[in-house]
Amino acid sequence: MAGFQSLPGFRDFYPEEFSRRQHIFATWRTAARASGFQEYDAPVLEPLELFTTKSGDEIEGQLFSFTDKGGREVALRPEMTPTVCRMVGARAGALKRPIKWFSLAEFYRYERAQKGRLRAFNQFNADIFGEAGPEAEIELMALLIQCLAGFGLTAEDFIIRLSDRDLWFFYLEALGFTDPQAQGLLTAIDRFEKMGDDAFKGYVEVHGILAEETKAKVLAFLKIKSLAGLEAALAEFNSEKLGVRLADWRKVLTGLADMGLADFISVDLSVVRGLAYYTGFVFEAFDRRGDLRALAGGGRYNNLVKKLGYADLPAVGFAIGDVTTGLLLEQRGLAPQFINAPEIYVIIGGEAERRVALADIQALRAAGFRVEYPFKELAFGKQFKVAAECGAKLALIYGGDEIAKGVVKIRAMVDRTEHEVPRDQLRAAVRDYLSGQ
RNA sequence: GCGGCCAUAGCUCAGUUGGUUAGAGCACAAGAUUGUGAUUCUUGGGGUCGCGGGUUCGAAUCCCGUUGGCCGCCCCA
Numbered sequence: 053m054a055g056f057q058s059l060p061g062f063r064d065f066y067p068e069e070f071s072r073r074q075h076i077f078a079t080w081r082t083a084a085r086a087s088g089f090q091e092y093d094a095p096v097l098e099p100l101e102l103f104t105t106k107s108g109d110e111i112e113g114q115l116f117s118f119t120d121k122g123g124r125e126v127a128l129r130p131e132m133t134p135t136v137c138r139m140v141g142a143r144a145g146a147l148k149r150p151i152k153w154f155s156l157a158e159f160y161r162y163e164r165a166q167k168g169r170l171r172a173f174n175q176f177n178a179d180i181f182g183e184a185g186p187e188a189e190i191e192l193m194a195l196l197i198q199c200l201a202g203f204g205l206t207a208e209d210f211i212i213r214l215s216d217r218d219l220w221f222f223y224l225e226a227l228g229f230t231d232p233q234a235q236g237l238l239t240a241i242d243r244f245e246k247m248g249d250d251a252f253k254g255y256v257e258v259h260g261i262l263a264e265e266t267k268a269k270v271l272a273f274l275k276i277k278s279l280a281g282l283e284a285a286l287a288e289f290n291s292e293k294l295g296v297r298l299a300d301w302r303k304v305l306t307g308l309a310d311m312g313l314a315d316f317i318s319v320d321l322s323v324v325r326g327l328a329y330y331t332g333f334v335f336e337a338f339d340r341r342g343d344l345r346a347l348a349g350g351g352r353y354n355n356l357v358k359k360l361g362y363a364d365l366p367a368v369g370f371a372i373g374d375v376t377t378g379l380l381l382e383q384r385g386l387a388p389q390f391i392n393a394p395e396i397y398v399i400i401g402g403e404a405e406r407r408v409a410l411a412d413i414q415a416l417r418a419a420g421f422r423v424e425y426p427f428k429e430l431a432f433g434k435q436f437k438v439a440a441e442c443g444a445k446l447a448l449i450y451g452g453d454e455i456a457k458g459v460v461k462i463r464a465m466v467d468r469t470e471h472e473v474p475r476d477q478l479r480a481a482v483r484d485y486l487s488g489q
Numbered sequence: 490g491c492g493g494c495c496a497u498a499g500c501u502c503a504g505u506u507g508g509u510u511a512g513a514g515c516a517c518a519a520g521a522u523u524g525u526g527a528u529u530c531u532u533g534g535g536g537u538c539g540c541g542g543g544u545u546c547g548a549a550u551c552c553c554g555u556u557g558g559c560c561g562c563c564c565c566a
Binding site: 057060066103106107111113114130131132133134159161163164165166167169325327329345346349371399401402429431432433434435436437438439440441447449451452453463465468470 | 490491499522523524525526527539556557558559560561562563564
Protein backbone atom coordinates (compact mmCIF):
# COMPACT_ATOMS: atom_id res chain seq x y z
CA MET A 53 0.00 0.00 0.00
CA ALA A 54 1.43 3.34 -1.03
CA GLY A 55 1.76 6.25 1.35
CA PHE A 56 1.16 5.84 5.05
CA GLN A 57 -1.03 3.83 7.36
CA SER A 58 -2.14 4.60 10.87
CA LEU A 59 -0.22 3.13 13.80
CA PRO A 60 -1.28 -0.28 15.09
CA GLY A 61 -4.30 -0.07 17.37
CA PHE A 62 -5.13 3.48 16.25
CA ARG A 63 -8.20 4.31 14.18
CA ASP A 64 -9.12 6.80 11.49
CA PHE A 65 -12.65 8.07 11.90
CA TYR A 66 -14.13 8.53 8.45
CA PRO A 67 -17.41 10.47 8.56
CA GLU A 68 -19.48 7.30 8.88
CA GLU A 69 -17.49 6.04 11.85
CA PHE A 70 -17.23 9.52 13.27
CA SER A 71 -21.00 9.90 13.28
CA ARG A 72 -21.35 6.60 15.13
CA ARG A 73 -18.81 7.79 17.68
CA GLN A 74 -20.64 11.08 18.04
CA HIS A 75 -23.86 9.23 18.69
CA ILE A 76 -22.18 7.29 21.48
CA PHE A 77 -20.66 10.44 22.98
CA ALA A 78 -23.91 12.36 22.74
CA THR A 79 -25.80 9.58 24.51
CA TRP A 80 -23.29 9.49 27.35
CA ARG A 81 -23.12 13.26 27.67
CA THR A 82 -26.91 13.52 27.77
CA ALA A 83 -27.08 10.86 30.47
CA ALA A 84 -24.40 12.55 32.58
CA ARG A 85 -26.00 15.98 32.37
CA ALA A 86 -29.42 14.57 33.22
CA SER A 87 -27.86 13.23 36.43
CA GLY A 88 -26.25 16.56 37.27
CA PHE A 89 -22.65 15.64 36.48
CA GLN A 90 -20.33 18.37 35.27
CA GLU A 91 -17.94 17.93 32.37
CA TYR A 92 -14.18 18.54 32.58
CA ASP A 93 -11.09 17.75 30.54
CA ALA A 94 -7.35 17.64 31.18
CA PRO A 95 -4.01 17.17 29.39
CA VAL A 96 -3.41 14.10 27.27
CA LEU A 97 0.23 14.13 28.36
CA GLU A 98 1.02 13.80 32.06
CA PRO A 99 4.09 13.25 34.24
CA LEU A 100 4.90 9.55 34.19
CA GLU A 101 5.02 9.52 37.96
CA LEU A 102 1.31 10.32 38.23
CA PHE A 103 0.58 6.87 36.81
CA THR A 104 3.39 4.93 38.50
CA THR A 105 2.37 6.37 41.87
CA LYS A 106 -1.11 5.00 41.43
CA SER A 107 -0.38 1.70 39.70
CA GLY A 108 3.25 0.81 40.44
CA ASP A 109 6.38 0.98 38.27
CA GLU A 110 5.38 -2.10 36.26
CA ILE A 111 2.68 -0.04 34.59
CA GLU A 112 5.27 1.74 32.46
CA GLY A 113 5.47 -1.30 30.19
CA GLN A 114 1.86 -0.62 29.18
CA LEU A 115 2.27 3.11 28.63
CA PHE A 116 3.17 5.35 25.73
CA SER A 117 5.94 7.01 27.72
CA PHE A 118 9.05 8.95 26.75
CA THR A 119 11.44 11.67 27.85
CA ASP A 120 10.49 15.07 26.51
CA LYS A 121 12.98 17.65 25.25
CA GLY A 122 13.22 19.19 28.70
CA GLY A 123 14.24 15.84 30.18
CA ARG A 124 10.85 15.20 31.80
CA GLU A 125 9.56 11.65 32.04
CA VAL A 126 6.06 11.83 30.56
CA ALA A 127 3.30 9.49 29.38
CA LEU A 128 0.12 9.69 27.36
CA ARG A 129 -2.75 9.11 29.77
CA PRO A 130 -3.88 5.46 29.95
CA GLU A 131 -6.85 6.35 32.19
CA MET A 132 -8.49 9.37 33.74
CA THR A 133 -8.62 8.43 37.40
CA PRO A 134 -5.21 9.78 38.55
CA THR A 135 -5.77 13.00 36.62
CA VAL A 136 -9.22 13.64 38.03
CA CYS A 137 -7.94 12.85 41.50
CA ARG A 138 -5.23 15.45 41.02
CA MET A 139 -7.70 18.05 39.78
CA VAL A 140 -10.21 17.43 42.54
CA GLY A 141 -7.49 17.05 45.15
CA ALA A 142 -5.92 20.38 44.24
CA ARG A 143 -9.18 22.22 44.91
CA ALA A 144 -10.78 19.83 47.35
CA GLY A 145 -11.40 22.56 49.89
CA ALA A 146 -13.21 24.84 47.47
CA LEU A 147 -15.47 22.45 45.57
CA LYS A 148 -19.10 22.02 46.56
CA ARG A 149 -19.98 18.50 47.68
CA PRO A 150 -20.86 16.10 46.38
CA ILE A 151 -18.44 16.55 43.52
CA LYS A 152 -20.01 14.88 40.48
CA TRP A 153 -17.81 15.09 37.39
CA PHE A 154 -17.58 13.37 34.03
CA SER A 155 -15.34 13.46 30.98
CA LEU A 156 -15.17 12.15 27.43
CA ALA A 157 -11.58 11.62 26.48
CA GLU A 158 -9.11 9.57 24.47
CA PHE A 159 -6.67 7.21 26.18
CA TYR A 160 -3.56 5.36 25.11
CA ARG A 161 -2.19 2.03 26.20
CA TYR A 162 0.82 0.29 24.75
CA GLU A 163 -0.66 -3.17 24.52
CA ARG A 164 -1.34 -5.72 21.85
CA ALA A 165 -4.61 -4.79 20.17
CA GLN A 166 -7.46 -7.32 20.28
CA LYS A 167 -11.16 -7.41 19.64
CA GLY A 168 -12.64 -4.67 21.78
CA ARG A 169 -9.24 -3.43 22.89
CA LEU A 170 -7.15 -0.94 20.94
CA ARG A 171 -4.15 1.23 21.72
CA ALA A 172 -6.15 4.43 21.43
CA PHE A 173 -9.74 4.44 22.61
CA ASN A 174 -12.29 6.75 24.10
CA GLN A 175 -13.84 6.46 27.50
CA PHE A 176 -16.60 8.15 29.37
CA ASN A 177 -15.53 8.59 33.01
CA ALA A 178 -17.87 9.54 35.81
CA ASP A 179 -16.81 10.01 39.42
CA ILE A 180 -18.27 11.19 42.68
CA PHE A 181 -15.94 12.61 45.31
CA GLY A 182 -16.72 13.51 48.89
CA GLU A 183 -19.52 11.04 49.51
CA ALA A 184 -18.59 8.00 51.57
CA GLY A 185 -22.09 6.54 51.70
CA PRO A 186 -23.71 4.10 49.29
CA GLU A 187 -25.83 6.91 47.83
CA ALA A 188 -22.86 7.62 45.58
CA GLU A 189 -22.87 4.03 44.30
CA ILE A 190 -26.59 4.25 43.58
CA GLU A 191 -26.08 7.46 41.64
CA LEU A 192 -23.19 6.09 39.59
CA MET A 193 -24.71 2.72 38.80
CA ALA A 194 -27.92 4.43 37.72
CA LEU A 195 -25.86 6.64 35.42
CA LEU A 196 -24.01 3.64 34.04
CA ILE A 197 -27.31 1.94 33.28
CA GLN A 198 -28.55 5.04 31.47
CA CYS A 199 -25.28 5.19 29.52
CA LEU A 200 -26.32 1.88 27.95
CA ALA A 201 -30.10 2.10 28.11
CA GLY A 202 -29.84 5.45 26.33
CA PHE A 203 -29.04 3.56 23.14
CA GLY A 204 -32.13 1.44 23.43
CA LEU A 205 -30.37 -1.45 25.17
CA THR A 206 -32.44 -3.23 27.79
CA ALA A 207 -31.94 -5.58 30.71
CA GLU A 208 -32.09 -8.34 28.10
CA ASP A 209 -28.91 -6.95 26.57
CA PHE A 210 -26.65 -6.15 29.51
CA ILE A 211 -26.25 -6.69 33.22
CA ILE A 212 -24.26 -4.98 35.94
CA ARG A 213 -22.60 -7.31 38.36
CA LEU A 214 -22.04 -5.88 41.81
CA SER A 215 -19.45 -7.11 44.24
CA ASP A 216 -17.58 -5.84 47.27
CA ARG A 217 -13.90 -6.04 48.08
CA ASP A 218 -14.50 -5.01 51.72
CA LEU A 219 -16.78 -7.96 52.19
CA TRP A 220 -14.25 -10.28 50.61
CA PHE A 221 -11.49 -9.06 52.95
CA PHE A 222 -13.77 -9.39 55.93
CA TYR A 223 -14.69 -12.94 54.94
CA LEU A 224 -11.13 -14.02 54.15
CA GLU A 225 -9.87 -12.53 57.38
CA ALA A 226 -12.52 -14.47 59.27
CA LEU A 227 -11.29 -17.63 57.52
CA GLY A 228 -7.84 -16.89 58.89
CA PHE A 229 -6.03 -15.37 55.92
CA THR A 230 -3.46 -12.64 56.35
CA ASP A 231 -3.81 -9.46 54.32
CA PRO A 232 -1.19 -10.42 51.66
CA GLN A 233 -2.82 -13.84 51.35
CA ALA A 234 -6.20 -12.24 50.90
CA GLN A 235 -4.82 -9.99 48.16
CA GLY A 236 -3.40 -13.03 46.38
CA LEU A 237 -6.66 -14.89 46.72
CA LEU A 238 -8.64 -12.00 45.26
CA THR A 239 -6.43 -12.10 42.18
CA ALA A 240 -7.24 -15.82 41.86
CA ILE A 241 -10.94 -15.14 42.38
CA ASP A 242 -10.82 -12.50 39.68
CA ARG A 243 -9.49 -15.09 37.23
CA PHE A 244 -11.57 -18.00 38.38
CA GLU A 245 -14.46 -17.46 35.97
CA LYS A 246 -12.12 -17.53 33.00
CA MET A 247 -9.48 -20.04 34.08
CA GLY A 248 -11.25 -22.36 36.50
CA ASP A 249 -9.09 -24.15 39.06
CA ASP A 250 -5.86 -23.01 37.41
CA ALA A 251 -6.61 -19.56 38.75
CA PHE A 252 -5.36 -20.69 42.15
CA LYS A 253 -1.97 -21.88 40.90
CA GLY A 254 -0.41 -18.44 41.28
CA TYR A 255 -1.66 -18.21 44.83
CA VAL A 256 -0.31 -21.61 45.80
CA GLU A 257 3.11 -20.79 44.35
CA VAL A 258 3.42 -17.67 46.49
CA HIS A 259 1.50 -18.52 49.64
CA GLY A 260 1.66 -22.30 49.79
CA ILE A 261 -1.03 -24.94 50.02
CA LEU A 262 -4.66 -23.90 50.09
CA ALA A 263 -6.67 -26.39 52.15
CA GLU A 264 -9.48 -28.00 50.15
CA GLU A 265 -11.99 -27.22 52.86
CA THR A 266 -11.04 -23.54 52.86
CA LYS A 267 -11.01 -23.37 49.09
CA ALA A 268 -14.49 -24.85 49.03
CA LYS A 269 -15.66 -22.07 51.34
CA VAL A 270 -14.10 -19.45 49.10
CA LEU A 271 -15.73 -20.95 46.04
CA ALA A 272 -19.09 -21.13 47.77
CA PHE A 273 -18.81 -17.44 48.69
CA LEU A 274 -17.84 -16.62 45.12
CA LYS A 275 -20.98 -18.27 43.84
CA ILE A 276 -23.39 -16.25 45.95
CA LYS A 277 -25.88 -14.49 43.69
CA SER A 278 -28.22 -12.71 46.06
CA LEU A 279 -28.28 -10.47 49.09
CA ALA A 280 -30.12 -13.16 51.02
CA GLY A 281 -27.33 -15.57 50.15
CA LEU A 282 -24.76 -13.11 51.41
CA GLU A 283 -26.59 -12.57 54.67
CA ALA A 284 -26.88 -16.31 55.21
CA ALA A 285 -23.21 -16.92 54.50
CA LEU A 286 -22.15 -14.21 56.93
CA ALA A 287 -24.74 -14.84 59.65
CA GLU A 288 -22.28 -16.76 61.85
CA PHE A 289 -19.85 -13.82 62.18
CA ASN A 290 -22.15 -11.23 63.70
CA SER A 291 -19.81 -8.22 63.96
CA GLU A 292 -20.77 -4.56 63.98
CA LYS A 293 -18.55 -3.78 61.00
CA LEU A 294 -20.26 -6.48 59.02
CA GLY A 295 -23.69 -5.25 60.02
CA VAL A 296 -22.88 -1.79 58.69
CA ARG A 297 -21.58 -3.26 55.49
CA LEU A 298 -24.70 -5.34 54.90
CA ALA A 299 -26.83 -2.27 55.58
CA ASP A 300 -24.94 -0.51 52.79
CA TRP A 301 -25.69 -3.41 50.48
CA ARG A 302 -29.37 -3.17 51.29
CA LYS A 303 -29.31 0.57 50.62
CA VAL A 304 -27.67 0.18 47.25
CA LEU A 305 -29.99 -2.57 46.08
CA THR A 306 -33.20 -1.00 47.33
CA GLY A 307 -32.18 2.39 45.98
CA LEU A 308 -31.65 0.98 42.52
CA ALA A 309 -34.84 -1.07 42.81
CA ASP A 310 -36.77 2.08 43.75
CA MET A 311 -35.43 3.65 40.56
CA GLY A 312 -36.92 0.73 38.65
CA LEU A 313 -33.48 -0.62 37.79
CA ALA A 314 -33.43 -3.88 39.71
CA ASP A 315 -33.43 -5.96 36.52
CA PHE A 316 -30.12 -4.46 35.50
CA ILE A 317 -28.27 -5.48 38.66
CA SER A 318 -27.03 -8.82 39.86
CA VAL A 319 -25.17 -9.64 43.03
CA ASP A 320 -22.03 -11.39 41.87
CA LEU A 321 -19.09 -11.91 44.18
CA SER A 322 -16.96 -13.35 41.39
CA VAL A 323 -16.25 -9.79 40.25
CA VAL A 324 -13.42 -8.37 42.31
CA ARG A 325 -11.45 -6.37 39.75
CA GLY A 326 -7.77 -7.18 40.12
CA LEU A 327 -6.82 -3.68 41.06
CA ALA A 328 -5.63 -3.30 44.60
CA TYR A 329 -6.73 0.31 44.93
CA TYR A 330 -10.44 -0.46 45.00
CA THR A 331 -11.71 -0.31 48.56
CA GLY A 332 -15.39 -1.29 48.65
CA PHE A 333 -18.11 -1.88 46.11
CA VAL A 334 -16.89 -2.83 42.64
CA PHE A 335 -19.05 -3.41 39.57
CA GLU A 336 -18.76 -4.33 35.93
CA ALA A 337 -21.23 -4.16 33.06
CA PHE A 338 -21.40 -7.14 30.71
CA ASP A 339 -23.08 -8.05 27.49
CA ARG A 340 -25.70 -10.71 28.34
CA ARG A 341 -24.64 -12.91 25.45
CA GLY A 342 -21.17 -12.80 26.88
CA ASP A 343 -19.11 -12.79 23.71
CA LEU A 344 -17.63 -9.37 24.38
CA ARG A 345 -15.19 -8.21 27.00
CA ALA A 346 -16.49 -6.03 29.82
CA LEU A 347 -18.46 -2.98 28.70
CA ALA A 348 -17.68 -0.87 31.73
CA GLY A 349 -16.12 -1.15 35.14
CA GLY A 350 -15.84 0.84 38.29
CA GLY A 351 -15.85 0.93 42.03
CA ARG A 352 -14.94 2.78 45.15
CA TYR A 353 -11.39 4.03 45.70
CA ASN A 354 -11.38 5.89 48.98
CA ASN A 355 -7.59 5.94 49.46
CA LEU A 356 -6.37 7.12 46.08
CA VAL A 357 -6.70 10.90 46.40
CA LYS A 358 -4.71 10.78 49.62
CA LYS A 359 -2.15 8.43 48.13
CA LEU A 360 -1.51 10.97 45.36
CA GLY A 361 -0.70 13.59 48.01
CA TYR A 362 -4.00 15.34 48.61
CA ALA A 363 -6.79 15.36 51.14
CA ASP A 364 -8.44 12.20 52.42
CA LEU A 365 -11.39 12.18 50.05
CA PRO A 366 -13.73 9.26 49.45
CA ALA A 367 -14.44 8.52 45.80
CA VAL A 368 -16.39 6.21 43.49
CA GLY A 369 -16.15 6.10 39.74
CA PHE A 370 -16.59 4.10 36.60
CA ALA A 371 -15.48 4.17 33.00
CA ILE A 372 -17.17 2.92 29.86
CA GLY A 373 -15.35 2.57 26.56
CA ASP A 374 -16.36 3.36 23.00
CA VAL A 375 -14.87 0.23 21.42
CA THR A 376 -16.86 -2.48 23.15
CA THR A 377 -19.96 -0.32 23.29
CA GLY A 378 -19.68 0.25 19.54
CA LEU A 379 -19.37 -3.50 18.91
CA LEU A 380 -22.44 -4.19 21.04
CA LEU A 381 -24.54 -1.56 19.26
CA GLU A 382 -23.44 -2.99 15.93
CA GLN A 383 -24.43 -6.50 17.02
CA ARG A 384 -27.87 -5.35 18.17
CA GLY A 385 -28.54 -3.22 15.11
CA LEU A 386 -28.63 -0.06 17.21
CA ALA A 387 -25.91 1.82 15.37
CA PRO A 388 -27.64 4.81 13.78
CA GLN A 389 -27.71 5.35 10.03
CA PHE A 390 -28.36 9.01 9.37
CA ILE A 391 -26.79 11.05 12.15
CA ASN A 392 -25.42 13.68 9.83
CA ALA A 393 -28.21 13.56 7.29
CA PRO A 394 -29.66 16.84 6.12
CA GLU A 395 -33.20 17.50 7.26
CA ILE A 396 -34.06 19.14 3.99
CA TYR A 397 -32.97 18.46 0.44
CA VAL A 398 -33.72 21.21 -2.09
CA ILE A 399 -34.68 20.19 -5.62
CA ILE A 400 -33.99 22.85 -8.21
CA GLY A 401 -35.44 23.07 -11.72
CA GLY A 402 -32.86 25.23 -13.46
CA GLU A 403 -30.67 28.31 -13.23
CA ALA A 404 -33.54 30.79 -12.73
CA GLU A 405 -35.08 28.63 -10.02
CA ARG A 406 -31.66 28.25 -8.39
CA ARG A 407 -31.48 31.99 -7.78
CA VAL A 408 -34.71 31.86 -5.80
CA ALA A 409 -33.81 28.64 -4.02
CA LEU A 410 -30.42 29.95 -2.85
CA ALA A 411 -32.12 32.76 -0.95
CA ASP A 412 -34.38 30.34 0.91
CA ILE A 413 -31.61 27.82 1.47
CA GLN A 414 -29.44 30.41 3.18
CA ALA A 415 -32.35 31.68 5.30
CA LEU A 416 -33.24 28.14 6.42
CA ARG A 417 -29.62 27.37 7.25
CA ALA A 418 -29.31 30.59 9.25
CA ALA A 419 -32.39 29.45 11.17
CA GLY A 420 -30.53 26.27 12.09
CA PHE A 421 -31.99 23.70 9.70
CA ARG A 422 -29.66 21.24 8.01
CA VAL A 423 -30.17 21.93 4.33
CA GLU A 424 -28.50 20.36 1.29
CA TYR A 425 -28.87 20.98 -2.45
CA PRO A 426 -27.17 19.88 -5.67
CA PHE A 427 -24.23 21.95 -6.92
CA LYS A 428 -24.93 21.21 -10.56
CA GLU A 429 -28.08 21.00 -12.65
CA LEU A 430 -29.53 17.51 -12.45
CA ALA A 431 -32.61 15.85 -13.88
CA PHE A 432 -35.51 15.91 -11.42
CA GLY A 433 -35.54 12.17 -11.17
CA LYS A 434 -31.94 12.10 -10.12
CA GLN A 435 -32.48 14.84 -7.55
CA PHE A 436 -35.32 12.91 -5.95
CA LYS A 437 -33.12 9.89 -5.81
CA VAL A 438 -30.36 11.85 -4.08
CA ALA A 439 -32.91 13.32 -1.68
CA ALA A 440 -34.05 9.82 -0.74
CA GLU A 441 -30.56 8.39 -0.40
CA CYS A 442 -29.17 11.17 1.77
CA GLY A 443 -31.78 10.56 4.46
CA ALA A 444 -33.51 13.95 4.29
CA LYS A 445 -36.98 14.10 5.82
CA LEU A 446 -38.24 16.81 3.47
CA ALA A 447 -37.65 17.77 -0.14
CA LEU A 448 -38.36 21.35 -1.16
CA ILE A 449 -39.18 21.62 -4.85
CA TYR A 450 -38.24 24.78 -6.72
CA GLY A 451 -39.63 24.35 -10.23
CA GLY A 452 -40.79 26.91 -12.75
CA ASP A 453 -44.47 26.37 -11.83
CA GLU A 454 -43.88 26.90 -8.13
CA ILE A 455 -41.78 30.02 -8.58
CA ALA A 456 -44.44 31.51 -10.86
CA LYS A 457 -47.06 30.97 -8.15
CA GLY A 458 -44.83 32.22 -5.35
CA VAL A 459 -44.94 28.87 -3.55
CA VAL A 460 -42.62 26.03 -2.63
CA LYS A 461 -43.72 22.43 -2.90
CA ILE A 462 -42.86 20.45 0.23
CA ARG A 463 -42.55 16.72 -0.17
CA ALA A 464 -42.48 14.49 2.91
CA MET A 465 -39.99 11.82 1.90
CA VAL A 466 -41.34 9.17 4.25
CA ASP A 467 -44.86 8.98 2.77
CA ARG A 468 -44.28 10.82 -0.51
CA THR A 469 -47.05 13.32 0.16
CA GLU A 470 -46.72 16.83 -1.19
CA HIS A 471 -48.28 20.18 -0.53
CA GLU A 472 -47.55 23.74 -1.50
CA VAL A 473 -46.86 26.62 0.87
CA PRO A 474 -46.33 30.30 0.09
CA ARG A 475 -42.64 31.12 0.12
CA ASP A 476 -43.01 33.59 2.98
CA GLN A 477 -44.46 30.86 5.19
CA LEU A 478 -41.81 28.30 4.33
CA ARG A 479 -39.81 28.45 7.51
CA ALA A 480 -42.83 27.95 9.77
CA ALA A 481 -44.12 25.11 7.60
CA VAL A 482 -40.75 23.35 7.68
CA ARG A 483 -40.44 23.80 11.42
CA ASP A 484 -43.92 22.41 12.03
CA TYR A 485 -43.24 19.35 9.95
CA LEU A 486 -39.82 18.60 11.42
CA SER A 487 -40.88 19.16 15.03
CA GLY A 488 -43.77 16.75 14.45
CA GLN A 489 -41.29 13.97 13.71
C1' G B 490 6.36 -9.85 25.32
C1' C B 491 4.70 -15.18 23.28
C1' G B 492 1.84 -18.52 19.83
C1' G B 493 -1.72 -19.64 15.52
C1' C B 494 -4.18 -17.89 11.01
C1' C B 495 -4.36 -14.17 7.23
C1' A B 496 -2.92 -9.95 3.52
C1' U B 497 -5.43 -9.03 -4.55
C1' A B 498 -9.69 -2.07 -6.20
C1' G B 499 -12.96 2.06 -1.00
C1' C B 500 -15.79 -2.98 0.62
C1' U B 501 -16.67 -8.55 -0.19
C1' C B 502 -13.99 -11.82 -2.91
C1' A B 503 -12.29 -14.88 -7.70
C1' G B 504 -7.65 -15.68 -10.04
C1' U B 505 -6.25 -23.18 -12.86
C1' U B 506 0.01 -27.53 -11.86
C1' G B 507 3.97 -20.44 -11.84
C1' G B 508 2.66 -18.46 -18.35
C1' U B 509 0.83 -12.31 -22.39
C1' U B 510 -2.08 -5.89 -21.01
C1' A B 511 -4.96 -9.01 -12.99
C1' G B 512 -11.13 -9.94 -12.92
C1' A B 513 -16.41 -9.81 -10.77
C1' G B 514 -20.19 -7.86 -7.57
C1' C B 515 -21.11 -3.75 -4.47
C1' A B 516 -19.69 1.36 -3.91
C1' C B 517 -18.14 5.93 -6.57
C1' A B 518 -18.51 9.14 -11.18
C1' A B 519 -20.66 10.46 -16.20
C1' G B 520 -24.64 9.59 -19.57
C1' A B 521 -29.47 7.47 -21.37
C1' U B 522 -33.37 11.38 -18.83
C1' U B 523 -35.57 19.58 -19.06
C1' G B 524 -40.88 17.70 -13.33
C1' U B 525 -41.09 13.13 -9.10
C1' G B 526 -37.42 8.17 -5.30
C1' A B 527 -34.09 2.49 -2.96
C1' U B 528 -35.39 0.21 -10.75
C1' U B 529 -32.78 -0.69 -15.53
C1' C B 530 -28.99 -0.05 -19.30
C1' U B 531 -24.28 2.06 -21.22
C1' U B 532 -19.62 4.08 -20.10
C1' G B 533 -15.64 5.57 -16.87
C1' G B 534 -12.02 6.32 -12.86
C1' G B 535 -9.59 3.34 -9.27
C1' G B 536 -4.74 -2.05 -8.06
C1' U B 537 3.54 -1.46 -9.16
C1' C B 538 -1.50 -8.16 -5.99
C1' G B 539 0.95 -4.92 2.02
C1' C B 540 6.42 -4.03 1.68
C1' G B 541 11.58 -5.99 0.80
C1' G B 542 14.58 -9.83 -0.89
C1' G B 543 15.21 -14.81 -3.12
C1' U B 544 14.15 -19.11 -6.65
C1' U B 545 12.83 -19.03 -12.03
C1' C B 546 13.25 -17.73 -18.99
C1' G B 547 8.82 -15.90 -16.35
C1' A B 548 5.94 -14.79 -9.54
C1' A B 549 -0.49 -12.32 -7.26
C1' U B 550 0.87 -17.74 -7.21
C1' C B 551 6.80 -21.01 -4.50
C1' C B 552 10.66 -19.68 -0.32
C1' C B 553 12.68 -16.20 3.47
C1' G B 554 12.25 -11.68 6.02
C1' U B 555 9.33 -7.56 7.44
C1' U B 556 4.95 -4.57 8.38
C1' G B 557 -0.09 -4.72 9.35
C1' G B 558 -4.81 -7.30 10.61
C1' C B 559 -7.68 -11.16 13.13
C1' C B 560 -7.72 -14.91 17.15
C1' G B 561 -5.64 -16.79 21.71
C1' C B 562 -1.94 -16.26 26.08
C1' C B 563 0.16 -12.43 29.59
C1' C B 564 -2.22 -8.03 31.08
C1' C B 565 -6.67 -5.44 31.28
C1' A B 566 -6.17 0.86 35.16
